[in-house]
Amino acid sequence: MAAPDLETIVSLAKRRGFVFPSSEIYGGFASTYDWGPLGVELKRNIRDAWWNSMTKERDDVVGLDAALITNPQVWVGSGHVSNFTDPLVDCRTCKQRFRADHIEEGDYPEIAKQEDGSYSCPRGRCDFTDSRQFNLMFETQVGVVDDASNKAYLPPETAQGIFVNFENVQTSMRKKLPFGIAQTRVSFRNEITPGRWVFRTLEFEQMEMEYFCLPPADREDPAEYLTLHREWIDIRLRWYIDALGIDERALRLRDHSGEELSHYSAGTTDIEYKFPWGWGELEGVAARTDFDLTAHGELSGHQLTYFDEDRGEHVVPWVIEPAAGLSRTAAVTMLDAYSDEPDEKGDKRTVMKFLPAIAPIKVAVLPLSRNEKLLPMAKRVFDVVRPEWNSQFDDTQSIGRRYRRQDEIGTPLCVTVDFDTVGEEGSVGDDSVTIRERDSQAQVRVPIGGLVDVLRERLGSR
Ligand code: ATP
Secondary structure, eight states, X not given: OOOSSHHHHHHHHHHTTSEEETTGGGTOOTTOEEEOHHHHHHHHHHHHHHXXXXXXXXXXXXXOOOOSSOOTHHHHHTTHHHHOEEEEEEBTTTOOEEEHHHHHTTSOTTOEEOTTSOEEOTXXXXXXXXXXXXXXXXXXXXXXXXXXXXXXXXXXXXXXXXHTTHHHHHHHTTOOSSEEEEEEEEEEOOOSSOOXXXXXXXXXXEEEEEEEEOOOSSTTOOHHHHHHHHHHXXXXXXXXXXXXXXXXXXXXXXXOOTTTSOTTOSEEEEEEEEETTEEEEEEEEEEXXXXXXXXXXXXXXXXOOEEETTTTEEEOOEEEEEXXXXXXXXXXXXXXXXXXXXXXXXXXXXXXXXOTTTOSOOEEEEESSOOXXXXXXXXXXXXXXXTTSOEEEOOSSOHHHHHXXXXXXXXXXXXXXXHHHHOOTTSOOOOEEEEEETTTOOXXXXXXXXXXXXXXXXXXXX
16 A cells, blocks of 8 residues: 555655755745655665665676766766756746646646647736746856856766766776766756655755666667666666565556657666656666767767777777666655554554665664663663664653554564563563564564564564
8 A cells, every 4th residue: 555645645754754844944945855864764775775786786886976066068068058958938927937848748737838839828817938948957156256157067967977987987996898887966956847745856866877888889770788778677677676665566667759768868768656646757767878978078078988809999888877866766665655554453553664674763662661660671672772773762652652653654663671571579570572563563572682683583684
């Protein structure tokens, strides 16, 4: 089961410390959000899962952390200064802003496009501008003099930092083709229309990898290259299912149509999720050919090539790019993990069924009450667990309410310290605790001496 609608998740995320509207005390700011204490852990776990699967578990991919603010020529070479635009239409009367392509796709049924290309609304009150291209890059100024020569850009994607470092990485790491360079980082886009929650924001994290391979012998028939592209599409789709636990039925692949494709692309496939409002993109896997390396080589005068020993010549590698949104993926992980179901007593409980590796908190240690014998023992148990996993200690309210709270933030296991652990008046405790499992609500008793081993068996290492 997934969340029935977006509002349910937005409200849980705020109430439980995953995501807050940004600068709320000043009335907020469109399309910006702050990640709270649990959201930051969730994102970190997803980022780590991606990083592990892309770099640590592979011999052919290495990491990079390129500067955010770079020589502005990087964005000229990449084509972003001239092409990274969306078509924009303003209404002079109601001061609203629309994307022309979204009007044409029917997102605003109240606006009609006329034969002469102008726009109108049925009430005739709106006064629309013509559609014009709007560049999505944020500009900034480097240095104290405010003139055009100091103009720089905030990066709208992480990929270009990878392309301009191709030679540095290849030679310093002595990499042979095929190999990849991976990077996770914040990107900025001056999105024209406000997005839904954290799915489209001005500032968001991306996880991108450029996989460089030998160019095909025949540009017009790059069969092996296209096979490699399909392999990466499959690897990336499986990652959402296996590493994040996303329901397979809520994922699909969508190949870009000829019209959607950039002129240099040999194919792009989106991995899409079934949001409560319809299918939408989580990641694009693009076959970018040699476009970027060639473009940077031409503009900078520094050719970005690789010496192919078999052919005995320098070649420009071709590239496959899986580009995923971390913030969007974290939100999808929340949507998909959500479940309403009966608790032990048959009352409704909300559970976030995160996989243990993704859950922000792995273990909660809960003394049955604040009794003077229970508290010190529970603290001791917490001290045993805490160095191993991200854990919480909670001694407030009834045990039932504390279980509900942990269910709602997706903590896979609760460890309860009760009077059997410490012994009642005159009796000796059994030095054991109860482990309560989030999804089945099953409880097992475990000696404190063996607790870490049992938890490790169920959670994996931290
Ligand atoms: P969209 O069509 O949704 O605008 P895109 O095709 O422009 O996305 P890419 O440039 O391929 O996106 O970026 C890769 C990924 O980065 C996207 O699949 C998405 O997960 C994420 N992403 C892109 N723009 C945003 C944004 N404004 N806010 C949050 N995530 C984003």
